[in-house]
Amino acid sequence: MSNVIPLRNTGGFTRMDNDLYEALIGADLSGRELRVALAIHRLTAGYNQDAVKVAALYIAKMMYGEDKAESERANVSRAVNGLIRQRVLFRDGGSRDPITFLPPNEWKVDPKTTVLKPTQSVKKTHATVLEITHIKERNTNLTANAVVAAVASTELVLESEAEQQSTTIPDQPGQAKAERIPYDRIVAIYNEVCGEKLPKCIKLTNKRRTLIKGCWNLDFNGKLPFRKGEFWTAYFTDCLKKRHWIGENDRGWTADIEFLTKQDSVLKVLESL
The missing domain is CATH 1.10.10.10 (Winged helix-like DNA-binding domain superfamily/Winged helix DNA-binding domain)
Structure with a gap:
């Protein structure tokens, strides 16, 4: 048959x-x-x-x-x-x-990687015991010029997280402790703020780490604004105000975490404030 x-x-x-x-x-x-x-x-x-x-x-x-x-x-x-x-x-x-x-x-199809959705963060306590802390929902109704007081009262500053997460301990007096950038937390902030309108970041590649590190160390008018967690929230919120970046263009193009952490994109947002 x-x-x-x-x-x-x-x-x-x-x-x-x-x-x-x-x-x-x-x-x-x-x-x-x-x-x-x-x-x-x-x-x-x-x-x-x-x-x-x-x-x-x-x-x-x-x-x-x-x-x-x-x-x-x-x-x-x-x-x-x-x-x-x-x-x-x-x-x-x-x-x-x-x-x-x-x-x-x-077609420009992205390679797919299966990952678990981040729901927790890990911080290292002074007793060297790993403690699980749930990521709290954050207020995303922010701007880079005015951050609501509730954020400051409920969230850890990323500089403090970096110090807590550092696993490098000085071997000798006077030796500087290595600083660790909280990449996973920054990615979580991006996904929370931009995930509904822009592609979510599901994998932290070396290129993305390099771009985030560039933001972390960016000296803007004598300050390091990206060293604080609430500034990342405010920055990504301001990025969503640029209509071309969220797909309102003739190509349907949208920005992603790589584009938003490029120095040219960062300066374009900061210099417009």
Whole structure:
């Protein structure tokens, strides 16, 4: 018996370009991203359209059904933005504008790495016993010029965290203790403030460490502003005010943690205050 079903008996079909089909097979997309891409293809090629204007909620209904659509809408929206950032999809404008596929040779798919979502931080006490402390939610309604007093009263200053986390102890009197930059905490602040609008940082690469270190040591008007935790929150909050950086442009491009920690980007924000 043949396993080929005649198309006339299927009740309809959606054609897929071979190059697109093979590109989707080979692309290192997450499961949700692939399902979103297939939904967009169904809504475009399936209805003989080059592009489609569709809400994330409608795609969520296709993927999860009516019962779970509302709770999954934000995840679908992030997947759409991720596909646009990786140039798999293209949308000329905001979330209400039509969306379509770009040619596979223009795709810039990120390699995926499975990591656990950070929910805890570790600090070293004076008794050299590791103590687990939950990361508290922070107030993100801040600016670099005016930081609310509640932040200062509930959060540790990153300079203090760096001293607590340092595992290098001087061997001789007068030997300086090595300073450790709290990279994981800075990444957590970025994800908390920017994670809804910009790609989340899921892996701390050497390049990203170098860029964060550059911010940490940046001398701006005789001060080191990035040595304090509340300043990172304020800085990332101010970055979200730049509409071009959050995807409101003709390419659907969005900034990420690497872009926001480049010295040119940092100075552009600080000098505009």
